Amino acid sequence: MKYKNIITMASIFFSFVSCSQEENYIGGSISGGNSEITSVFPVPPSQWMGESDPYYSAGYTGDIMPFFDNGKFHIYFLHDAQNKPAGKGFHDIHEYLSTDLAHFTYEGQMIPYGKTTDPDFAIGTGSVVKVGNLYYFYYTGHNETPAFVQSNARESVLCATSSDLKNWTKISDFKITAPTGYYNYDFRDPHVFYNDELKKYSMLVSTQTEPGRKAVLLHYTSDNPALGKWEVQTPIYTTTPEDNYLMMECADIFKMGNYWYLIFSENWSGNKGTHYRISASINGPWTKPQNDRIDGEYFYAGKTASDGNKRYVFGWNARKTPENDLGNKDWAGNMVIHELIQKSDGTLGTQAIQTVKDLFSKKKKTVEVDAVSGNAVANNGTYTLSGAAQKALVTFKPIGKKAKIKAEVLLSDANGTAGFVFHTNDTGSYYKIVFDLAQSRVIGYNSAGQEMTSLPFQLQTNVKYNVEIITEGSVTVLYINGQTALTNRIYGRDKNKWGLVSEGQNAVFTNLEVTQPE
Structure with missing residues (x-):
């Protein structure tokens, strides 16, 4: 996602349930792991690395990257710390774990941000795919420090691997930057999946044409991600003259019934939010439904995961700065999840998750x-x-x-x-x-x-x-x-x-x- 200017803020307390200055923070684990969260709309716990470093204070849930595996939802997200001291990176990847999407444990940090000289001094959205017995986490590297961008692209696609979805190792020599004709300042949010129609792995990347600055979802393919070779293809989707989007962030693609659905988020037009398109083929053409949004603009960066039976969309409910009714909408907040449903005409709908409703069914x-x-x-x-x-x-x-x-x-x-x-x-x-x-x-x-x-x-x-x-x-x-x-x-x-x-x-x-x- 596009990064706002990062400013250092005084440490304040807030609760799991409301991110409000009015309440004290409750629960949480210092080091992460098996710390049950008492909220259905969670934010990460405070002091997750101890009290000695003010950076590790209370935080918010940023862009979510869900992955279902062996009966569990591994819900990776960008950790937006409330305090970001000058000179330190931000938006490291953390994880919630759930089996029913009504109860969560906080699992701690999964992928740390890098040094000022690294392409992932800040981290952006990505996705997980399993190839053989190994998991690949493709994510965005973001570094706009003046010394770095003098000779490097501001954004790039990076990768880390794991055999257990817990211990991730960054592949130091893997890096994809924008090819000729595309804008390396905005090149992010890789979404990787196995493409049954091509019998290859596909990667969607959010970027813009250069020149022209038109939003596109660029398409890469690979016969074997283990080789680290990805070949650029034509974009899978380009903004229309009618929409004229600046960027289409956090893309996702999936099939439900007879239709393919392409999801992306947009935050610069008069119709902000998580949008979708429909097609009978993964190759398009893509149709814009009359109502093309999953939710309103206070639900953002929606990405999906399925347990093989139902499909869910995971996004964040934006907080406000200052945190009161008249504050301005700000990046990150609480995680919100809806169940996606397919209507008879092929359009998508959203409903409350049954396990969440069941929490409120007795009293x-x-x-x-x-x-x-x-x-x-x-x-x-x-x-x-x-x-x-x-x-x-x-x-x-x-x-x-x-x-x-x-x-x-x-x-x-x-x-x-x-x-x-x-x-x-x-x-x-x-x-x-x-x-x-x-x-x-x-x-x-x-x-x-x-x-x-x-x-x-x-x-x-x-x-x-x-x-x-x-x-x-x-x-x-x-x-x-x-x-x-x-x-x-x-x-x-x-x-x-x-x-x-x-x-x-x-x-x-x-x-x-x-x-x-x-």
Whole structure:
């Protein structure tokens, strides 16, 4: 991924569940390994290498590189340390391990960053492939120190090998840089897989044409990765004049049913997020669906892995700087995972992972009404909000750090919005996630009324929509009809009131239920 300027920050504490300055960090292992994480949206533990070096403070989950092997998800990720002292590298590769994607252990650092003179002074996204009895981890080397880039490419593809997915050895003489006609300043995120159609190994690399600066996913092939020889082919996909993307990062490619899917992330247009394309062949042509995003822009760098039965997409929920409701979106945060589903027309949908939902299936929490305003009526679990003339609002008391909210939502009018609010303070301001029929979108707004994230969704009047919200700390993911997900970052959500809202709209919320883990 593209790297922002790195600045040294004062050490602050934050929790596994919310990355919030308001809470203390809990749990974690000093050296990594078999340290169970109590979060379904994890961040790495603090002081993972001991307390003597401030670099090893609390961190965030950056780009995720999942790999399924022998019944386990090896979830590699770029560790974004909260403190990055001058002169040291960053974004070393760490690992979470899981068998069910609802419980995780933190396994520590897997691949360290290099020295100032090395191409991997910083590390970028990559992927793992097994060849024979050996695992190959292809990853991005990134070094933009002035002394290095005077005579070297800023970004390159590097490789490390392992026989056990734990102990990795860098191949010192392996390095791929941008070929003639492509831009060596942006050349990253290798995705390697065995290509059944070619009977070879394929590697996709995110780069740009030079000259022209058009985003492409360059294609390399190899008969045998053990030989270290990769031959460049024509790009597997080039940005269209319509999209005109600057970069297409963190590419992934897979087949589901009769279709191939190409996934990439883009962070510079007016349609930021994880996108996908569809084709009947791995060679294209690739079709852009009407809604080509996996989630909103607060879910980024989505890459997939399958256990042979289901396929899941792994991304990170962006944090904010400063870490409050009005902060600016920043790189890295908590890991969020959705199950991918294939609809009848071949397009992709997202739903909550069943094992995660099961965590919240036993302990019901009483929904306590705090206040009712406007033309709103609460009656035996049914909430009628007649907000066509003026805003109608029902608020409930806080539900704590971890909760699952379920409800059915029916909208009566073609205009206006209705949905859920999550308060950030006692002044009456709130973050809201609402359904907008006129725009055919589900939208998240912060307490200042600024749109944070959104996703197209075809809404109709007088149709019940099944909503599930899984929330932990400041991470809040809303699922609609088990086919669409919208991930939000809502600071203070767990300590403050939440509720239902209708503005310019008449809405009915039924079967409202809140459950928590045991």
